[in-house]
Amino acid sequence: MDDSVIQLNNVTKKYGGFKAVNQLSLTINKGEIFGLLGPNGAGKSTTILMLMGLTEPSEGRVQVCGINSTTHPIEVKRKVGYLPEDVGFYDDWSGLDNLIYTARLNGLNPQDAKKKANDLMERVGLSTQKDKKTGKYSKGMRQRLGLADVLIKNPEVIILDEPTTGIDPKGVQELLSLIVELRNEHNITVLFSSHNLHQVQQVCDRVGIFVEGKLLAEGKIEELSKKLFTHGMYLIELGLDTDHKKVPDKEVLQSLLEPLDGIQSVKKEQEHFAIECSSDLSSGIAQAVMNADYKLNYLNKKEYGLDAIYNRYFEGGLSHV
Amino acid sequence: MKQIWIITKKELKGYFDSLMAYILIVVFLGLSGFFTWLYGSFDVFYINQATMQPFFSVAYWTLFIFIPALTMKQLAEEYKTGTIELLLTKPVSDWQVVTGKFLATFLLIATTLALTLPYYISIASIGPIDHGSVLTGYLGLLLMSAAYISLGIFASSITSNQIVAFLLALIIGVFFQILFGIMSGAFPGTIGDVISYMDMQYHYHSITRGVIDSKNIIYFATIIMAGLMASELSLVKRNIN
Numbered sequence: 001m002d003d004s005v006i007q008l009n010n011v012t013k014k015y016g017g018f019k020a021v022n023q024l025s026l027t028i029n030k031g032e033i034f035g036l037l038g039p040n041g042a043g044k045s046t047t048i049l050m051l052m053g054l055t056e057p058s059e060g061r062v063q064v065c066g067i068n069s070t071t072h073p074i075e076v077k078r079k080v081g082y083l084p085e086d087v088g089f090y091d092d093w094s095g096l097d098n099l100i101y102t103a104r105l106n107g108l109n110p111q112d113a114k115k116k117a118n119d120l121m122e123r124v125g126l127s128t129q130k131d132k133k134t135g136k137y138s139k140g141m142r143q144r145l146g147l148a149d150v151l152i153k154n155p156e157v158i159i160l161d162e163p164t165t166g167i168d169p170k171g172v173q174e175l176l177s178l179i180v181e182l183r184n185e186h187n188i189t190v191l192f193s194s195h196n197l198h199q200v201q202q203v204c205d206r207v208g209i210f211v212e213g214k215l216l217a218e219g220k221i222e223e224l225s226k227k228l229f230t231h232g233m234y235l236i237e238l239g240l241d242t243d244h245k246k247v248p249d250k251e252v253l254q255s256l257l258e259p260l261d262g263i264q265s266v267k268k269e270q271e272h273f274a275i276e277c278s279s280d281l282s283s284g285i286a287q288a289v290m291n292a293d294y295k296l297n298y299l300n301k302k303e304y305g306l307d308a309i310y311n312r313y314f315e316g317g318l319s320h321v
Numbered sequence: 322m323k324q325i326w327i328i329t330k331k332e333l334k335g336y337f338d339s340l341m342a343y344i345l346i347v348v349f350l351g352l353s354g355f356f357t358w359l360y361g362s363f364d365v366f367y368i369n370q371a372t373m374q375p376f377f378s379v380a381y382w383t384l385f386i387f388i389p390a391l392t393m394k395q396l397a398e399e400y401k402t403g404t405i406e407l408l409l410t411k412p413v414s415d416w417q418v419v420t421g422k423f424l425a426t427f428l429l430i431a432t433t434l435a436l437t438l439p440y441y442i443s444i445a446s447i448g449p450i451d452h453g454s455v456l457t458g459y460l461g462l463l464l465m466s467a468a469y470i471s472l473g474i475f476a477s478s479i480t481s482n483q484i485v486a487f488l489l490a491l492i493i494g495v496f497f498q499i500l501f502g503i504m505s506g507a508f509p510g511t512i513g514d515v516i517s518y519m520d521m522q523y524h525y526h527s528i529t530r531g532v533i534d535s536k537n538i539i540y541f542a543t544i545i546m547a548g549l550m551a552s553e554l555s556l557v558k559r560n561i562n
Contacts, residue, residue: 052410054409054410073414074412074413074414075412077410077411077412077413078412080410082406082410084403084406086403087403087406087407088399088402088403088404088405088406088407089402089404089407090402090404091402092338092339101327101331102407102411104327105324105327105328105408105411105412105413106411106412107323107412149407153412
């Protein structure tokens with residue numbers, strides 16, 4: 001069964017001679033949190049505008065929830081909630097009044113709009129601040145109100161465009177947790193556009209790396225890592241106590257670690273061993289060397305995460321779509 | 322239609338919350354009342370006739386100045402505060418946004434004009450009045466206001482600066498209010514006729530004299546629609562950028 005919620009087929013957007021988005025094809029499935037990564041000017045916002053039906057693609061087709069965004073933008077906007085980097089609210093209105101207004105625009109009747117707005121203010125942790133004018137809200141509070149604004153229409157898709165910019169770390173964590181909770185509770189599809197790799201890695205199921213209008217890579221973080229770092233996703237540096245027992249040869253250590261599934265290479269460096277493996281085997285390695293009566297001096301684990309993947313794509317100009 | 326009405330109500334609330342509506346009503350009633358009743362060389366007592374013409378003349382010029390002040394914030398402020406994004410990502414079309422804002426200002430002007438009905442009642446009580454020309458006079462004011470509101474919203478749709486929007490609306494208005502009338506004399510033949518047709522005073526005065534010609538109605542309807550469509554186009558273009 002086709003479970004796709006967002007579909008872009010060979011989409012190109014030109015501004016004059018400049019291609020802001022170039023032959024983009026992407027599918028995002030129901031209940032997925034998809035991270036759209038890329039530097040400023042990569043074409044992320046243009047892609048979002050096309051998804052919302054706010055601008056037309058020069059070529060290709062954009063569909064959200066099975067609806068063509070270009071020809072039926074109003075229907076798409078009924079199903080999609082959008083939270084931009086800097087949410088604008090009517091500053092001389094209270095948070096609750098802002099929310100009631102947008103609820104009414106989303107088709108709710110006055111009673112339902114008021115009830116739902118109150119419920120959502122509580123859901124996003126603003127119930128004590130609901131009567132305060134939004135002009136006096138902090139950036140974090142505005143983003144939380146923005147999330148309530150997105151949720152008021154019971155969206156099937158949420159598009160977040162750099163939603164955490166300018167928020168303090170605690171606020172970021174709260175916002176990210178809320179996004180994951182929403183996906184888990186309501187199976188909402190989330191498109192998370194950001195250049196913050198750590199946040200994307202924290203919440204996204206799949207990522208797409210977008211540069212100069214092109215999608216360079218797309219997939220799960222582990223899959224991308226495997227593609228790029230053929231010698232293993234994890235590098236474990238093992239240091240042994242030389243006073244306790246003579247450090248073994250590379251071959252001896254290799255035979256000690258043989259029972260562990262996923263060891264890809266063992267190298268002896270000057271002071272330590274460098275072990276590359278496909279999964280996190282740090283505890284198994286520690287156990288194996290201690291069982292052989294070696295004393296651990298240190299064990300460092302380095303994971304090739306999203307930042308390494310991202311840097312590799314930029315450094316090498318690779319294309320692995 | 323429902324979406325348009327929600328936007329209209331929000332805009333009307335904005336006018337009353339910011340005191341703009343009260344200022345307009347008080348100043349308009351004060352100015353028009355002064356020139357209608359008290360000014361001396363112009364008022365109904367001086368001309369010794371039960372007529373609303375002094376009021377219609379004053380209202381015409383007063384609204385010409387007031388309307389840009391009412392429309393200047395309509396879209397410019399939404400751009401400036403970023404609320405335009407909030408609005409356009411809701412299930413409303415650009416046309417509904419523009420029409421909702423147009424209707425709000427139009428209803429405010431219509432309400433203000435309705436408050437001048439006591440002038441009509443009192444003048445009618447002191448002498449015989451041509452009721453038909455009063456009716457067409459009000460119609461002329463409403464049509465002229467609608468035309469300037471749509472042009473004012475267009476001016477507000479192309480900038481995020483309210484002062485620029487005000488001045489631009491006023492400059493566009495000056496062409497329709499004064500310059501086309503003057504320019505028409507300088508151009509002979511068809512060009513002169515076309516420019517003369519653009520002159521709003523000509524159409525307004527035709528209506529206030531009690532002549533409702535389809536030519537005048539088409540003129541106002543064209544300006545209203547052109548202003549609203551240009552505003553919508555400008556909004557679409559701004560979205561894309």
